[in-house]
Amino acid sequence: MAPGVVLLGTALGARGCPLDTDVLWETAGPPVASAEAPETLDPSPAVRRVVAAVRAGTAGGMFPPVARRHPEGVLAIDRHLAGDADARLLTCAFGEARFAPLLDLLDRIDAWCGTAAGRLAAVVAPDVLSVTNADLFGPVVSEAFTACAAGRGTDVVPGRWAWFAAFLDLFGDRLEADLRRSWFEEPEFAPPVTALWAHDAETHNGGARVLRLRMEGGGHVAYKPRPTGGEALFLAESRTAGQGFPEGPPASVFALLNELPPASGEIRLPVLRCTSDGDRTHSWQEWIEPPAQWGTIRRSEDEGLRLEGTLLDPAEAPRFWHRAGSLTAACFGFGIGDLGEGNILAGARAADDEPLLYPVDLEVFFAPVERLYDTGLVPDTLHGGTHHAGLENAARWCGVDGPAACFLPAPGGGLRLVLPREPFARARARSVIADRLGNTGYGRYLPAFLRGMFDAWTLMCVHRDRVRRLLADASAGRFVRVLTRPTALYAEALNAGSPPDGTVFGRRELEQLARLDVPYFFRAADGGPLLVIEPPSSVHEAESAIGELWPPAAAVRRGENLDLSGLGVALRDAVEHVFGDVADHTVADSRYGVRLCLSGPDAGEVAFDWPQAGRRITYTWDRTKVRLRLDPLEAPATPAGAAEEIRRRLLRLDRVDAALRSRWADDGFADTELDERLAALTGTAMTWLRDVVARYGWPGETLVGRSAAAAACRLVQHADGPSDFQDHCLSLIRRAATAGDVPWRQVAYVTDALCVRDGRPQLFGTKFRAVEGRLVPFPIEGPERVDERRRRMGMEPLNRYAARLRRRFPLPGTQEGRAS
Structure with a gap:
């Protein structure tokens, strides 16, 4: 049952109202044409205006809708109350004592509107604050009608209105204050407010609801009365000088990623105008409209149901799903969750040429997601849960939301107010995306979707430190x-x-x-x-x-999960969600540099060409594990046995080198025999390493593991030559660091080693020598900037590193040596 339906308990279930029957209220038959208001009812002006609005057909969702049960197993909304017959029905209902709290509510709303309209005259158009504004007051009035019909009006309605009125008063105060700043100064968002809608789903924090505003300039804005700042942190659009604003740092994480140079391919993540208030307890956000690519996705056989959604041409669909894949990877990487239907929408801004997916309700982030279904974008097929994920792959009639109560035809021609037990049919779905060939979801475009995931993930890995700094700065106070x-x-x-x-x-x-x-x-x-x-x-x-x-x-906030291997589980889950929709389970797509081979819903392999890094990245998975392999772009795959032998030999070489080098340091680096033995060891090892590199590429963490990959870098640092091969190794190590396959500090160590070899000043201060009985760094280029260079490589300040090095290698006769 949909949350919106279950939450009828907000009106009825409290204080023990039994819900063992669906029927709350029923008319004996259709009101006769001559029926007048009961003598006991003396309608107030507010009540008369509401009844008149129903008669005129302008009351919209002020009261529960009239629905019918459809053979597809859903409730289909036929209409809202309108016309003479329905106006008479309400007039008769209002004569019953149980509806007295509702009549009092209409009077209270009318009185509040009179006061608020005067107070907010400068920012809200005169006709917006009216008791007959069903878009604004419909959710509260409909809920009150239902509670009164169930005999719970006295318990529920007065308190509910008190909370809602306080919420609206606070909204008015914030509107007046916030319209003086931020992007409301832009013409399309210029005041006054010409229309207001209140969201009819669950409420929080004292009856607070999301509001939608239409401004005089034609722009639409969402007001969110809650403290979370995910939209501002991840989605806020940067204002650049080209837009008439001063240059400044990226406004959000997605804005930063859009502005960075691609790592493995172009990406585009959604951004929008949004802002948080000073005390961080509410926010304003640009409303994302449906895209121009909109149409009918599904019709019922009897034509009684129709579902509309985003409908793409086959030429547009690959680009859309590539961008959706990038958003999926970003959400997985930053622990963004609760992205089911309604919280992520396909839409377009005025400047958009094509639609994007927008996570418009971004409240949950930095969550320790382990599987892609933790984001809500795909369903958890193993443990159950709703099929209304954010990336739906079927155009289902049912939706997650719907009215808390509805009228159904009753025997004798009347109407019966009921608690619906079936889901409501949706007429439009912003999270259902199809193409004009009849495909729904990304299954038909799986290579593009997976490539979008990979391109966003490599970008986040390559620029992990920069993203981490932005998050550290922008998260404060959110x-x-x-x-x-x-x-x-x-x-x-x-x-x-x-x-x-x-x-x-x-x-x-x-x-x-x-x-x-x-x-x-x-x-x-x-x-x-x-x-x-x-x-x-x-x-x-x-x-x-x-x-x-x-x-x-x-750990998520610090980006510790952003390495190449971290994407594997998300790729597996994304494939499993649409496996049944994939026509060809073995694909080589040269447009995207993707090779895909699926042997089942939870077993397969996908390889991505990464020309910028000179690598092919291959993910292989089954139900219990995911493996990652890095190969030179044009090289054959590395046999598992060869990789293990390379790992063992690197670790063995590293152990021998460390033991000899420690003895050499203990002797103050004066033992020439040890020096010669170390040179012979590294010379032989470099000859072997040249063959490894030629056959398999650089032995990074994916091929040989973290310890052996670090040993390979140390081998290049300690070797005396050959210099051309050492220079080639540095370029390979830099590529591996770009790919997230070795830490950037290894680039710093090898760079400094080669600078010292060539007699040039080092850049990062990693190489030391003994001078007058004390370890000091070799000359450093621009020493006043060395700590900044070290910070960019993820390294500690030089003075801290130097102190640690001197404690580890104390020279005889020094203070460090005596202390040791």
Whole structure:
């Protein structure tokens, strides 16, 4: 059952209202033409205007819709209440005592509108704040109607309106203050507000809802009354000088990645206008409209149902899915979650030539995701869960949202208000993308999608340090949502009026459930205590009854998962999601440099050509493990036995070299015999290494493991020649570092070694010599900038490194030597 349907408990389930029947209220038959208002009803002006709006057909979603059960197993909405007959139905209903709280609510809304319209006259158009504005007040009025029909109006309606009115008052204050700054100054977002819509899904933080605003300039804006700052952190569009703004650093992570030079291929991630307020408890965000590529994706046989979505030409689809693959990899890498249907949309901005996927509800990030389904973009096929993932691969009729209650035809021609047990049919789906050939999802375009994942991942790996610095700076003062429990569990508690068996809620959870909200928790993006909002906007610490909670995970924030091997599981999960939609399980796509061979839903191999690094990266997987292999772009695959032999020999050489070099250091580097033995050892080893490189490429971490890869770099540092091969090795090591196959500090060590060999100043200060009984660095080029160069390579400051080196290799007679 959809969350929006289950959450009828917000109106009925509280305080123990039994829900053992679907029927809440029923008319005996159609109202007769002569029926007038009951004598007991003296409608107020507000009530009369609402009834008149129903009669005129302008009341929209002010009341539950009229639906029908469709043979496809869904409820299809036929219409909203409109016309004389429905106006008379409401008039008769309003005469019943149970609906008195609803009539009082309409009067209170009308009074609030009168006051607010005057106070906000400079920023909101006169006709927006009206009791008949179904777009704004429909969710509250419809919920109140349903609660009254069930006999719970007195318990539910007054408190619910009090929270919503306080929320609207706070929104008005923020609107007046925030319109004076940020991008509202642009013509399309210029005030006043000419239309307001309130989202009808679950509420948080005292009845707070997402609002949509249409501005006089024609632009649409979303107002989000919650503290999380994922959109500003990841999606904010940079304002460049070419747009009439001063140059500045990238505004967000996705903006940075879009501006960086490609690592293995061009990418394009979604960005939009968004901003957070000063206290970080609300935000404004550009509303993403459906793209021009929009059409009917599916029709029912009886033509009674039709589903619209993004409909791409076959020429557009590969580019769309390549970009969607890049977004998928970014979401996996940064631990972005909760991206099911409704939270990620296909859309287009005014400047877009083609549609993109936008994660418009980006509240959960820095989560320790282990599988791609943890993002919500694909379903968890092993452990169940909803099939309404963010990357749907079937045009299903059912959706995750729908009205909390609806009217169905009743015997005798009347209407019956019911709690729906079936899902509602959706008429449009922003997360369903198809092509004009009848394919839904990315299965038909799997090479493009996987290449998009790879291109974004290599970019994040190559520029990991720069991304990490931006995250460290931009995360300060921002918050991330913490999903303490599944929404369905909270909904069950709301429906039942008490916690499910075996569940113990904390005080802060119970407080939010008591005001009929789905509990909402968050914490600082760099960690700290669990937090909660006390309406209207004060922040407090919240105890937790369920132990350690995530996010944020510090390792994800620091980018520790961003290495080439980290993408493998996501690739496997992406393939499994669409395996049944793939027509050819063995593909060599030269356009994308992708070779794909699938032997089952959870077993296969994909190889990516990476010309910039001179490598072919191959991922092989089965149900239990994923392997990574790096080969020269034109070289045959390295046999597993050869790789193991290379690893063992590198580690053996490194052990012998370390032992001899330690004895040489203990003697103050004066033992010429040891010096000669070391030279002979490294000379022989370099001859062998030349053959390895010629046959298999540089022995990086993927081929031989981390320890042996470091040993190979040390071998080049310690060798006396040949110089041309050492120079070639440095270029290979630099390529490997670009590919994430060795740490950048190895580039620094080898670079300095070759500088010293050639009699040039070193760059990073890694090479030392004994001078007057003390280890000191060889000359350094631009020593005032050495720490900055070391920082870019992920290395500690020079003075700290020098102290550690002197402790490790104390010279005889020195202070370090006496201390040791």
